[in-house]
Amino acid sequence: MSANAQILPGEPAEAALERRSSVFDRDVEMRVFPGTRAQTPGPAQPVQLKPSDALSFRCHSGISCWNACCRGADVTLTPHDILRLSRRLGLRPVEFLDRYAVPAVHEASDMPVAKLKMAGDDGMGPCSFMEPAGCAVYADRPLTCRYYPLGLVSHKLKESDKKEDFHFLVKEIHCKGHFEAKTQTIDTFRHDQGVADYEATNRGWVDILMKLASWKSVGGPMGKAPSAQAKQMFFMVSTDVERFRRFVFETRFLAIYAVPGDAIERIKTDDQALLQLGFDWLKNVLFNEPTLRMRREVLRRAIADTRSEVGAA
Numbered sequence: 001m002s003a004n005a006q007i008l009p010g011e012p013a014e015a016a017l018e019r020r021s022s023v024f025d026r027d028v029e030m031r032v033f034p035g036t037r038a039q040t041p042g043p044a045q046p047v048q049l050k051p052s053d054a055l056s057f058r059c060h061s062g063i064s065c066w067n068a069c070c071r072g073a074d075v076t077l078t079p080h081d082i083l084r085l086s087r088r089l090g091l092r093p094v095e096f097l098d099r100y101a102v103p104a105v106h107e108a109s110d111m112p113v114a115k116l117k118m119a120g121d122d123g124m125g126p127c128s129f130m131e132p133a134g135c136a137v138y139a140d141r142p143l144t145c146r147y148y149p150l151g152l153v154s155h156k157l158k159e160s161d162k163k164e165d166f167h168f169l170v171k172e173i174h175c176k177g178h179f180e181a182k183t184q185t186i187d188t189f190r191h192d193q194g195v196a197d198y199e200a201t202n203r204g205w206v207d208i209l210m211k212l213a214s215w216k217s218v219g220g221p222m223g224k225a226p227s228a229q230a231k232q233m234f235f236m237v238s239t240d241v242e243r244f245r246r247f248v249f250e251t252r253f254l255a256i257y258a259v260p261g262d263a264i265e266r267i268k269t270d271d272q273a274l275l276q277l278g279f280d281w282l283k284n285v286l287f288n289e290p291t292l293r294m295r296r297e298v299l300r301r302a303i304a305d306t307r308s309e310v311g312a313a
């Protein structure tokens with residue numbers, strides 16, 4: 001066991017756990033959404049865009065490339081995407097995933113995610129929602145489709161608590177929208193695409209992916225790769241809010257964690273609130289962050305177990 005994992009003389013066990021956690025933190029820059037929808041290599045422009053920067057782009061049904069980008073598209077489904085799309089289609093999340101998604105691995109963090117299924121054995125065919133008139137689920141289309149032709153990078157320095165997001169431009173050969181006579185700021189484009197709700201709901205999910213991407217360079221949380229069970233927990237919270245609700249209400253979850261009564265009432269029906277609880281729970285379990293409070297008696301037992309595990313008196 002390394003010196004970092006030991007409890008120092010007189011040090012509370014909680015502080016040792018926190019120290020073990022923070023020593024593995026690293027500066028990280030993660031491409032959350034690659035911005036390429038047709039999996040073509042190298043079209044990203046390596047320029048960090050500010051909200052006030054100009055974007056020359058317009059997409060409309062009269063354009064010669066109409067729908068070209070909805071074939072073989074690389075669309076990672078965020079938790080908010082899955083909520084919106086399954087609601088719109090009147091499906092349970094598990095049914096939605098079964099019909100319209102494929103399992104994948106988020107490269108930077110090594111965590112399991114779901115991607116939108118594209119037709120064809122090679123996944124280069126059309127998206128299930130592509131119709132001659134355009135996207136059949138346009139009002140609830142995924143965040144990647146909203147950002148296009150922008151990609152998104154999240155950036156966080158080890159010393160800072162704050163994560164910064166920025167966009168970069170992707171110019172794929174098939175996309176003629178870049179030659180249209182319409183100029184707007186990045187901020188206006190984002191507003192027109194309605195990304196704010198998506199980003200607010202997904203924030204905790206991106207935080208977790210960021211931290212895992214940072215820790216991947218040292219082998220994972222506490223120096224170990226996340227376990228299969230941790231990956232399953234992450235996938236359950238990110239993709240299947242119904243299953244996570246059953247997990248909260250039908251296991252000892254509420255006997256272990258001190259969740260306030262009004263929050264318990266809210267998460268019975270509010271999927272967004274339940275997702276936030278899920279992200280807080282994952283941050284607590286994976287990174288020992290104080291995002292959820294364990295009940296006092298459970299905490300006392302956990303500290304005693306930890307002390308005996310590291311050989312403290």
Ligand code: SF4
Pocket residue numbers: 069070071073075127128129130131134135136137138141142145
């Ligand atoms: S969801 Fe809509 S916009 Fe996104 S790839 Fe499919 S058809 Fe295109």
Ligand code: SF4
Pocket residue numbers: 058059060063065066067068069070148174175176177178
């Ligand atoms: S302009 Fe670009 S985003 Fe619009 S349909 Fe053509 S390829 Fe797709």
